[in-house]
Amino acid sequence: MTLYRRVRTFTAALCSFMCIWAACGIARAENLDSIFHAGNQAFAHADYSGAVTQYQRLLDAGIRDADVYLNLGLAHARAGSLGPAILAFEQSLRIRPGDADANAALDLARAAVGKRHAQKHGEALVETRPPLAEALVRPYREDAIAWLLLVCDVALFACLVIRRFARADATRTGFAVAAALFGLTAAASLAALVVKRGALLEGEPAIVLRDGAELREAPDPRASVRAHAQEGSSARVLARDSGFVQVRTSVGPVGWVANPDVGLVVD
Numbered sequence: 001m002t003l004y005r006r007v008r009t010f011t012a013a014l015c016s017f018m019c020i021w022a023a024c025g026i027a028r029a030e031n032l033d034s035i036f037h038a039g040n041q042a043f044a045h046a047d048y049s050g051a052v053t054q055y056q057r058l059l060d061a062g063i064r065d066a067d068v069y070l071n072l073g074l075a076h077a078r079a080g081s082l083g084p085a086i087l088a089f090e091q092s093l094r095i096r097p098g099d100a101d102a103n104a105a106l107d108l109a110r111a112a113v114g115k116r117h118a119q120k121h122g123e124a125l126v127e128t129r130p131p132l133a134e135a136l137v138r139p140y141r142e143d144a145i146a147w148l149l150l151v152c153d154v155a156l157f158a159c160l161v162i163r164r165f166a167r168a169d170a171t172r173t174g175f176a177v178a179a180a181l182f183g184l185t186a187a188a189s190l191a192a193l194v195v196k197r198g199a200l201l202e203g204e205p206a207i208v209l210r211d212g213a214e215l216r217e218a219p220d221p222r223a224s225v226r227a228h229a230q231e232g233s234s235a236r237v238l239a240r241d242s243g244f245v246q247v248r249t250s251v252g253p254v255g256w257v258a259n260p261d262v263g264l265v266v267d
Helices: 011-021 026-044 048-060 066-079 082-095 100-121 132-137 142-165 169-196
Strands: 204-208 213-216 225-229 234-241 244-249 254-258 262-264
Touching: 026 048, 026 066, 048 066, 066 082, 066 100, 082 100, 082 204, 082 262, 132 169, 142 169, 204 244, 213 244, 225 254, 234 262
Parallel strands: none
Antiparallel strands: 204 234, 204 262, 213 225, 213 254, 234 244, 244 254
16 A cells, blocks of 8 residues: 655644743744654655654654644554554544545555465455445534534524514414524534434443454453454444453454554544
């Protein structure tokens, strides 16, 4: 797989961060700028492990920016670490849903996982698209859906109040129709918000980082292995215990996986 994509800058995010930290010290924000520049320079010189290190330093410093996650994913992908790359692309899309570059990079990374798995095992089950409901809401930010729900609720209430005191039949009918439309939109927004937050799914969204990660029967390295998870596959973290997490993968049984083999999409 080749991911032909120039790394992005995050000037706007850095400026905001600099403003926040101005009272505490400009030097810190300038240092973050130099870290990001160092990551881009390492990427440009094909030092992908070095780029990963620099972008990860930004995340460790508290930066949560879609472009930083995208660049981190591209560096991981170029270094051949497809599981961490998919995780970073998913994290980028969670911050900025619908981003064309991140979606394209995610599709390429998943295709590369399938190709790698097929070469190794002679077959591959590739996870390419999310379920239909999730795919429908994926391009939209959670806060945007929440605001739409709030606006529709207010508009619905206003229409009902106006209709209650309106005297003309035509006016009452018009506001009744408007109330029905706002009500339907509010219901659709609520459903979208439920899907977006994964309220109907158990556990936290995660990505398997290592190909062949062992799913054990118990949180113990000596426990029997039920199955092996494919790198880059989606999972839900159900529980944690003694350096292990219990996960349900998209194409496998429930099992206990070592902490380093799984990364949370929402960190």
